[in-house]
Amino acid sequence: MKKAWVIALNTFQESLRKKTFYVLLVVALVVIGASRFFSFLAAEDELKMIKDVGFASIEFFGALIAIFTALTAVSGEIEKRTIYPLLSKPIKRSHFIIGKLTGQTLVIFLNFVFMSLFFIVLLLIKKSPPDINIFKALILIFIELVLIGTITLTVATFATEAFNLIFSFFLYVVGHLISYGSQILERVENTLLQRLGKAFYSILPNYENFNIKDKVVVGVSVSWKYVGTNVLYGILYMVIALLIGIYFFNKREV
Amino acid sequence: MAIIETRGLSKVYTLGKKRQVVALNDVTLNIQEGEIFGILGPNGSGKTTSLKLLLGIIFPTAGEIAIMGENQFSIAAKKNIGFLPENPYYYDYLTGPEILKFYGKLFDIPSSTIADRTEELLNLVGLYNARNLALKHYSKGMLERIGLATSLINDPKILILDEPTTGLDPIGCKETRDLLIKLNKSGKTILLSSHFLSEVERVCTRIAIFHRGYLLTTGTLTGLLEEYQAENLEDLFVKAIEKFDTAEQK
Known part of the structure; x- marks a missing residue:
């Protein structure tokens, strides 16, 4: 595992040198900061707006950074042929994938911390110190971002970068619409179609499980049990995705 | 003692649904401890494919590889290998x-x-x-x-070099050649692939000539010059390839 950590640190260092990371982070901070300028609204509405925009930006821009970092993690090494000297060293291919995942998770975490701190500072400026529910929402967003990154990395072990880009965004959208999709399925009369639909939805990651921001914004409390259950759901999904990624990369010709 | 052995090593790439390209065909090779072994061949002859197979970067379609008695994916074997890829690109x-x-x-x-x-x-x-x-x-x-x-950071027992003098000026080439000889004298086994015949001629103790994925011949330079009645390595190289192409046409 020490070798996976060496690869992780290198991946982290490499990602921080890419302009995409800084551009997305700056845009995210600008968008979060812009929510402050809705001062024409009543104080309560303005605070709600800051929370709404803050959570949405952390999630959306975090997802973009997760996808773009994971997208090139494997293909970048293959295209630049840095993979040849790497795989000739005494490392297992699984170390490479675990290292890449750890490295990109560090990138996601750093970006998440910057955005979250900025968001919290904004709330403090508005004299509304964040309560525990704000942190619960942030924890779930972070797990969602790591999961998005893990799935993108897994797909990168067997698919092209172009396919992965389209697939990851498709999954991001569909993963947030699973609850709506399930409701529509309930109204479908054809049982075979209904079963197929349910099977399809049960395989896909349900990103809406990590979305408690709508409740938190309006002051509804969310239990730790809910948070814990969905953190476990996320971690389990990540482990399965990681194992699939390792399986495919073990068979991949580079 | 053979430090690297391949038996019936083949690699076939499948391109698309039907097209297959044979990159390496039934190659059996022994590289002895302490020698400088040169793999010669024109572009696309299977030199780099052989090295990638030895390093476990790609998987053989058929055949076996043993490096210091271990298979090519073994961590223990890789600890003893230093590798320089062709046109190296690093972070x-x-x-x-x-x-x-x-x-x-x-x-x-x-x-x-x-x-x-x-x-x-x-x-x-x-x-x-x-x-x-x-x-x-x-x-x-x-x-x-x-x-x-x-490639030398781990003080390896085996050095695998793919076109080690590409991009070097004449002085750089000479310095590299001298270094390889020095490293060999210090006990390292060196396997290098090259299409620079003069380079191979000057440093290698044994050579193998590859063409279109086939191992045409292997042996010491003097032995092969005699066998093919060739004047020099260039002449030997051309004769070996012509002999193969003529046999294939028949």
Whole structure:
């Protein structure tokens, strides 16, 4: 595992040198900061707006950074042929994938911390110190971002970068619409179609499980049990995705 | 004692649904400990494919590989290998010492040993004065030199070099040749692939000639010159290939 950590640190260092990371982070901070300028609204509405925009930006821009970092993690090494000297060293291919995942998770975490701190500072400026529910929402967003990154990395072990880009965004959208999709399925009369639909939805990651921001914004409390259950759901999904990624990369010709 | 052995090694690439390309065909080869073994062949003859197979970067379609008695994916075997890829490309934001440290860590080498070896290797390949320069500012020749240094970070028993003098100027080529001979004398087995015949002629103790994925012949240079009644390596190379092409046409 020490070798996976060496690869992780290198991946982290490499990602921080890419302009995409800084551009997305700056845009995210600008968008979060812009929510402050809705001062024409009543104080309560303005605070709600800051929370709404803050959570949405952390999630959306975090997802973009997760996808773009994971997208090139494997293909970048293959295209630049840095993979040849790497795989000739005494490392297992699984170390490479675990290292890449750890490295990109560090990138996601750093970006998440910057955005979250900025968001919290904004709330403090508005004299509304964040309560525990704000942190619960942030924890779930972070797990969602790591999961998005893990799935993108897994797909990168067997698919092209172009396919992965389209697939990851498709999954991001569909993963947030699973609850709506399930409701529509309930109204479908054809049982075979209904079963197929349910099977399809049960395989896909349900990103809406990590979305408690709508409740938190309006002051509804969310239990730790809910948070814990969905953190476990996320971690389990990540482990399965990681194992699939390792399986495919073990068979991949580079 | 054979330090590298291949038996019936083949590699077939499947392109699309039906098209198959045979990159390597039934190659059986023994490389003895302490020799400098040269793989010669025109472009597309299977040289790089052979090296990638030996390093476990790609998987054989058929056949077996043993490196110091272990298979090519064995961590124990890889600990004893240093590899220089063709046209080496490394993480260009790192400096020479940083890239050596990165690879050194992958060999579980202690930091103090890496630091000592870094200074020694940078001096050996003539890059000590460029130690603070990021690799993106390196010339092709400098990249080749740092590649050679990274391949030596673990003080390997086996050095596998793919076209080690590509991009080097004549002085660089000579320095590399001298270095390979010196490393060989210190006990390292060297396997190098090249299409520079003069380079192979000057350093290799035994050679193998590849063409279209086939191993045409293998042996010492003098032995092969006699066998093919050739005047020099270039003549031998042409005769071996012509003999194969004529036999194939029939």
